Amino acid sequence: MKIICRCQDITEEEIIDAIRQGASTIDEVKRLVRAGMGPCQGRTCRRLVSQIIARELQKPISDVFPPTFRPPNRPVPFKLVMAEFQRQEKEDLKKAAKPKIGKKP
Amino acid sequence: MNTHFDAIIIGGGILGVSTAYELAKAGLKKICVIERRYLASGSTGRCGGGFRQQWSTEANTRLAMASVKRFGELEAELGYKTEFFQGGYLILAHNDEEVAQFRKNVEMQRSLGLDVKMVLPSEAKEIVPFLDEGKMKFATWCPTDGHINPFLLTQAYANAARRLGVEIHLWTNVGSLMKKSNTFFVMTNKEVYETGMLFNCAGSFSRSIGEMLNVEIPVDPYRHEILVTEPVEKLWNPMVISFGVGLYCRQEKNGGLVMGMGDPNEPVGTYVGSSMYFMFEMSRRFTTLFPKLDSLRIVRQWAGLYEMTADAQPILGPVDEIENFYQASGFSGHGLMLAPAVSRLQAELVTTGKTSMPIDDLHVRRFRGQKAIHREKSVV
Numbered sequence: 001m002k003i004i005c006r007c008q009d010i011t012e013e014e015i016i017d018a019i020r021q022g023a024s025t026i027d028e029v030k031r032l033v034r035a036g037m038g039p040c041q042g043r044t045c046r047r048l049v050s051q052i053i054a055r056e057l058q059k060p061i062s063d064v065f066p067p068t069f070r071p072p073n074r075p076v077p078f079k080l081v082m083a084e085f086q087r088q089e090k091e092d093l094k095k096a097a098k099p100k101i102g103k104k105p
Numbered sequence: 106m107n108t109h110f111d112a113i114i115i116g117g118g119i120l121g122v123s124t125a126y127e128l129a130k131a132g133l134k135k136i137c138v139i140e141r142r143y144l145a146s147g148s149t150g151r152c153g154g155g156f157r158q159q160w161s162t163e164a165n166t167r168l169a170m171a172s173v174k175r176f177g178e179l180e181a182e183l184g185y186k187t188e189f190f191q192g193g194y195l196i197l198a199h200n201d202e203e204v205a206q207f208r209k210n211v212e213m214q215r216s217l218g219l220d221v222k223m224v225l226p227s228e229a230k231e232i233v234p235f236l237d238e239g240k241m242k243f244a245t246w247c248p249t250d251g252h253i254n255p256f257l258l259t260q261a262y263a264n265a266a267r268r269l270g271v272e273i274h275l276w277t278n279v280g281s282l283m284k285k286s287n288t289f290f291v292m293t294n295k296e297v298y299e300t301g302m303l304f305n306c307a308g309s310f311s312r313s314i315g316e317m318l319n320v321e322i323p324v325d326p327y328r329h330e331i332l333v334t335e336p337v338e339k340l341w342n343p344m345v346i347s348f349g350v351g352l353y354c355r356q357e358k359n360g361g362l363v364m365g366m367g368d369p370n371e372p373v374g375t376y377v378g379s380s381m382y383f384m385f386e387m388s389r390r391f392t393t394l395f396p397k398l399d400s401l402r403i404v405r406q407w408a409g410l411y412e413m414t415a416d417a418q419p420i421l422g423p424v425d426e427i428e429n430f431y432q433a434s435g436f437s438g439h440g441l442m443l444a445p446a447v448s449r450l451q452a453e454l455v456t457t458g459k460t461s462m463p464i465d466d467l468h469v470r471r472f473r474g475q476k477a478i479h480r481e482k483s484v485v
Contacts, residue, residue, distance in 0.1 A: 008359075018418070021260060021264065022263070024143070024275075027146070028144070031145065031150055031256035032260060034359065037333075038333060039402075039404055069407055070405050070406060070407050071381075071405075072403060075402035075404050076402060076403050077386040077399065077400050077403075078392050078399045078400070078401055079399040080389060081388040081403070082385075082392060083384060085385040085388065099376060
């Protein structure tokens with residue numbers, strides 16, 4: 001038994017089973033067995049999964065349709081997003097408060 | 106490759122595959138599903154996965170109730186685990202206007218035999234701990250609503266349909282359509298298909314499919330963004346919706362919280378990129394309702410398309426202009442939850458000529474002319 005996706009504990013057998021059901025892209029495998037849906041977002045398993053697809057379907061790895069890379073880059077807590085949001089709002093307010101006309105160059 | 110079919114279904118989302126399955130089950134032979142990319146690559150694979158029966162119009166409520174009944178049977182019938190879970194739906198009311206509307210909805214829903222009730226904020230907090238009950242006035246609660254895994258349900262239908270002989274052609278893009286005497290010609294990037302019956306289950310692209318045959322299908326796609334958090338232990342069972350704050354949120358089987366929101370400023374279009382604005386706004390709305398959960402981490406965000414009609418209700422059945430051209434689109438963000446009932450009705454319609462539930466009100470002709478439109482109000 002080989003673990004391919006370490007975040008979600010997905011084995012090679014499970015990925016091959018998804019391919020047998022008709023999956024031919026990384027996205028389809030991801031949707032069926034959750035490989036690549038964990039905290040690392042497929043950084044570890046994305047290449048391994050495309051290798052398995054290429055091997056099972058006997059096509060070059062360059063023909064395996066690439067997945068979409070989605071934000072955020074790494075897991076980020078709501079409160080951090082909120083803090084950044086408030087900081088930016090404050091900055092925007094400061095900028096708005098500064099008079100734009102009548103300033104000496 | 107065989108290119109002559111009795112029925113061709115355009116679209117490999119939940120509507121397409123469920124319609125194919127129900128048609129095959131009703132005895133139709135030679136059915137083909139044509140999909141632009143892969144199964145559930147459009148709105149189905151990007152949706153929140155909930156199903157509810159709490160609607161403001163009778164047509165939607167009836168359809169949804171029939172669907173939920175079907176959802177319960179599907180795992181056994183299709184022989185595939187779909188993560189079907191009746192955890193309920195809790196819909197929050199924040200102001201007097203909403204309370205009045207919800208009272209009307211509940212009265213109508215109960216008259217149709219749905220087990221739904223109004224609950225006090227304190228009761229709502231028992232159902233969904235961590236909820237800031239000070240922000241709400243009332244909630245409606247239906248324990249038989251719930252959620253399902255959209256990918257697995259699509260795959261379940263597709264596998265079962267294949268077993269009944271349905272062909273599913275992926276990566277096949279419809280370029281143009283033509284009808285000569287009684288045959289539709291479907292020109293794609295691969296083959297020219299011929300069929301006697303054509304189903305438009307193209308979701309966000311159903312307007313373009315209609316245009317290919319000079320039929321106006323008034324469906325407009327709008328982007329809706331959604332995110333998922335890291336998995337945590339079980340927090341609550343139901344899907345929580347608030348139209349006032351504008352969000353829906355549920356906990357997946359593996360523990361991640363899936364949440365999304367509607368944005369009234371979103372322009373029409375098929376763009377499905379992610380935005381920073383959404384991440385900010387979603388965090389703000391979520392922490393407004395669940396202040397204690399602000400340390401949860403966002404793992405991934407994505408977007409999909411709501412294919413909206415003017416009254417937020419689907420377009421079903423034949424069209425007046427062209428015979429044997431059936432529509433199942435414009436679900437306005439609720440295709441997954443209505444698909445089991447709708448696909449069955451479509452199959453009844455083409456095999457027997459009538460349906461067990463009235464769908465005349467959902468005919469596309471309601472948008473032609475000056476008739477007043479009754480809009481579905483319960484849309485996030």
